[in-house]
Amino acid sequence: MLEMINVMINQVATDPIHQFKLSKIVDWQIGGVDLSFTNSALFMAIGVGLAIVLFMMATSKIETVPGRSQSIAEIAYGFVAGMVRDMMGEEGMRFFPFVFSLFVFIFFANMLGMFPYFFTTTSHIIVNFALAMLVMAIVIGYGFYKNGFKFLKIFFPSGVPAALSPLVALIEFISFLSRPISLSVRLFANMLAGHIMLKVFAGFVFSLAATGSALAIIAPVALAGTVAVVALEFLVAFLQAYVFAILTCVYLNDALHPGH
Amino acid sequence: MAEDDLGKKIAAAQKAHEQSRNVGRRKDVSGRGMGVGMRMASEFVASIFVGAALGWGLDLVFHTSPWMLIVWFLLGFATGIVNVVRVAKDFQSDTNDGQGDDRSEQGL
Structure with a gap:
């Protein structure tokens, strides 16, 4: 019994990074490329599926006086639509589906990561970097499509x-190149650091209590700390999805109105 | 005369309401301060990183080591400062003109 507890403590306290390990669920090798379905992909799929089901439920029977699920969908729509209109004006609403999908995807990935034993997709920088590169590709593509070479005015601000x-x-130019990196690193660092901090704090509870000495008295303090960190992580999970979406709006605004 | 009193009362009540709303908003904005802070930190670091990486790459291509790295690192540093000031400016203008401006609700 004691040995089992010791093994448990060691796992929790000494390996807070184990939770980020990728594991293959289905092994797919297509044309020499590893396209395996991993636990990360699984939780992406769960997040997307959950979002689709929730929004379909919310919009299945639309009433003038919204019910509970319809209100949530309306608040989510209003929140992102307000953000897009504030940042880009009415013509920015053509990007609304993109920004909304991005926000909901990151929000669900972050929130799913808050469940114990669930995998946090956004704690892997390559996932965030892919999303950030998608944003930059749309900014560059749409910027050149709409403005032609006038798009290069973003490198020559007026009044200089x-x-x-x-x-x-x-x-x-450096600032432009640093955008996808700051976008992806921020989300990744917040999720990674938050989850490691959570694990370490929770590990303190066990290892302090297991000492059996006077130190065990401090264990409840570590427990209270863990609870506080969980609350903070919920805030960060929302905040990071929000910041990612709003910066997407800021960058897309450059494509719409370069050089202002 | 009585109407005038009522008008004054309404104006006073509206002012008080407006003020209480603004207080609520200001709190809301400071709650977003965490997001703004993280934005500043990550943008500062990312700019330096990108500048240094560009310099390092140019050194490899033109065999000018270490001059490109030094110059582009400093440029990256300048970019980081520019970005931080830009974020701070946005945040400041949003918190100062809190009245009726919808952007202040976003806090960024």
Whole structure:
């Protein structure tokens, strides 16, 4: 019994990164490329499925006075639509489906990660980087499609003296390249750090209690800390989805109105 | 005369209501401060990282090590500062003109 507990403590306390390990559920090798269905892919699929089912339920019977699920869908729509309109104006609403999907996907991935033993998709930087690159591809593609070469004005902001403009253009260029990185690293770092912190704090509870000495008195403090961190993580899970969506709007605005 | 009193009362009540709404909003904005802070930190670091990476890459291509790395690292640093100031400016203008501006609800 004691040995079992010890093994448990060791696993929890010494390996807080184990939760991020990818494992293959179905092994697929197509044309020499590893396309296996992993636990990460599973939770992406669960998130998307959950979102589709919830929104279908919410919109299945639409009433003038909304019920509970319809209100949630309306609040979600209003929240993202307000964000898109504020950042890009009415013509930005053509990007609404994209921003809304992005927000809901990240939000569900983050929230699913809050369940014990669930996998947090967004704790892997490559997933976030793919999403960020999708945003940048749309910004560049739509920017050139709509403005032609005037899109390059984003590197030459108005009101800059001619002598300084090469330097400013270099700085704007680095700034543009750093966008997908800051976008993906922020989401990844928050989810990774939050979940590790949660595991470590929870591990403290066990290892302090198991010492059997006077230190065991502090164990409830660590437990209270864990509860507080869980609350904080719920806030961060929402906040990061929100920040990702709003920055998407800011960047898409550059494609709509370059060089202002 | 009585009507005038009522008008004053309504104006006073509306003002109080407006103020209480603004207080609520200001709180709302500071709650988003965490998001703004993380945005600043990540943008600062990402700019330096990208600048340094570009310099390193150019060094490899043109065999000018370490000059490109030094120059582009400094440029990246400047970009980081520019980005942080930009975020701070947005946040400041949003919190100051809180009245009726919808953007203030977003806090970013």
